[in-house]
Amino acid sequence: MMLIFVGLGLCSHKGLPLRGLELARDSDWVYMEHYTSLLPELDLRELEGWVGKPVKVVDRQTLEENPEEILERARKGKVVLLVPGDSMVATTHVDLRLRAEKRGIPTLVVPSSSILSAAPGLTGLQSYKFGRSATIPFRDHPSTVPYDTLVENSARGLHTLLLLDLRAEEGRYMTAGEGMEIMLELEARMGKGVFTPETLV
Amino acid sequence: MMLIFVGLGLCSHKGLPLRGLELARDSDWVYMEHYTSLLPELDLRELEGWVGKPVKVVDRQTLEENPEEILERARKGKVVLLVPGDSMVATTHVDLRLRAEKRGIPTLVVPSSSILSAAPGLTGLQSYKFGRSATIPFRDHPSTVPYDTLVENSARGLHTLLLLDLRAEEGRYMTAGEGMEIMLELEARMGKGVFTPETLV
Numbered sequence: 190m191m192l193i194f195v196g197l198g199l200c201s202h203k204g205l206p207l208r209g210l211e212l213a214r215d216s217d218w219v220y221m222e223h224y225t226s227l228l229p230e231l232d233l234r235e236l237e238g239w240v241g242k243p244v245k246v247v248d249r250q251t252l253e254e255n256p257e258e259i260l261e262r263a264r265k266g267k268v269v270l271l272v273p274g275d276s277m278v279a280t281t282h283v284d285l286r287l288r289a290e291k292r293g294i295p296t297l298v299v300p301s302s303s304i305l306s307a308a309p310g311l312t313g314l315q316s317y318k319f320g321r322s323a324t325i326p327f328r329d330h331p332s333t334v335p336y337d338t339l340v341e342n343s344a345r346g347l348h349t350l351l352l353l354d355l356r357a358e359e360g361r362y363m364t365a366g367e368g369m370e371i372m373l374e375l376e377a378r379m380g381k382g383v384f385t386p387e388t389l390v
Numbered sequence: 391m392m393l394i395f396v397g398l399g400l401c402s403h404k405g406l407p408l409r410g411l412e413l414a415r416d417s418d419w420v421y422m423e424h425y426t427s428l429l430p431e432l433d434l435r436e437l438e439g440w441v442g443k444p445v446k447v448v449d450r451q452t453l454e455e456n457p458e459e460i461l462e463r464a465r466k467g468k469v470v471l472l473v474p475g476d477s478m479v480a481t482t483h484v485d486l487r488l489r490a491e492k493r494g495i496p497t498l499v500v501p502s503s504s505i506l507s508a509a510p511g512l513t514g515l516q517s518y519k520f521g522r523s524a525t526i527p528f529r530d531h532p533s534t535v536p537y538d539t540l541v542e543n544s545a546r547g548l549h550t551l552l553l554l555d556l557r558a559e560e561g562r563y564m565t566a567g568e569g570m571e572i573m574l575e576l577e578a579r580m581g582k583g584v585f586t587p588e589t590l591v
Contacts, residue, residue: 198407208404277511298512305517306504310478316506320522
């Protein structure tokens with residue numbers, strides 16, 4: 190009886206850590222979601238080859254509104270849920286973990302690479318010098334939070350990691366260009382001079 | 391000709407992602423360091439079994455002062471350097487990457503799990519609500535930075551990730567208890583009331 194959350198890391202199934210691979214091989218059922226983040230190079234057949242058993246892909250609705258099958262199976266055996274990035278960054282998984290624990294099902298979390306630590310490393314910036322991060326939401330859910338965060342961090346001389354909104358179920362992934370346009374619109378409205386065409390991004 | 395930095399993740403060699411495993415299997419030489427962070431469950435023989443070739447462990451001095459062997463080999467073939475955590479968080483690796491690039495040796499970075507993203511997930515706290523992180527240095531290198539960071543983040547209602555100093559070459563790893571004692575001493579001196587015996591850690 191166990192529900193194990195395993196991070197798949199970035200880009201593809203190949204961010205899966207050895208520990209997660211061993212747990213998946215040793216489990217009774219393997220599930221995966223890839224709607225909380227984009228895995229552009231995911232190869233499901235190859236992943237199943239590594240794991241040695243079928244991997245059942247679940248969508249947002251199943252995972253958030255109807256996770257009964259997963260929880261019931263976790264009550265009887267060992268279930269692994271593969272998720273993009275680090276396994277506990279998205280609130281969905283925190284919620285599912287809490288549901289499992291409330292039913293007395295033990296849970297285990299296997300971390301993997303996350304954009305939160307990879308972005309500083311890949312850009313060559315010091316992770317110590319990052320302030321709070323924020324997400325740029327699509328225009329139909331406007332928010333000043335990414336701009337406010339940038340104002341706050343800039344005043345302290347800190348870098349800001351701005352994440353891009355996505356709605357996998359609608360096939361929508363914000364591009365960096367779109368994110369920058371939204372930030373420029375916020376700049377035009379808020380006028381604190383923290384995001385201009387001269388800003389280094 | 392290539393130098394590839396691959397993160398080993400947390401705890402043991404089993405944080406190695408599949409992509410890093412494939413690159414190590416396909417490389418001419420594999421090096422590893424484990425002085426920039428503690429891997430308490432590391433099993434070098436088992437790691438070599440996964441990789442299918444010898445893994446040469448290098449110490450701080452070799453990597454920082456005398457990386458000629460690694461750079462020379464990277465000029466001739468494909469070298470993988472396995473490092474604890476995410477591969478680009480420690481400045482040592484950034485420095486080695488810069489040295490390689492200056493000599494015209496292409497580099498590649500394979501991220502893995504880092505305490506920076508795993509700690510929020512494992513504690514159940516929201517990664518968005520973390521401000522800047524800081525390291526608590528040993529008493530022989532006293533610093534007010536961890537305390538100042540805590541003051542700054544607390545004022546903004548943010549969590550603070552405090553990392554513990556280590557000197558692997560001396561076999562010294564700061565315990566959480568020692569870190570808390572140092573923070574209490576800083577509190578006694580600085581008196582801003584952000585780290586008391588009642589503080590939730």
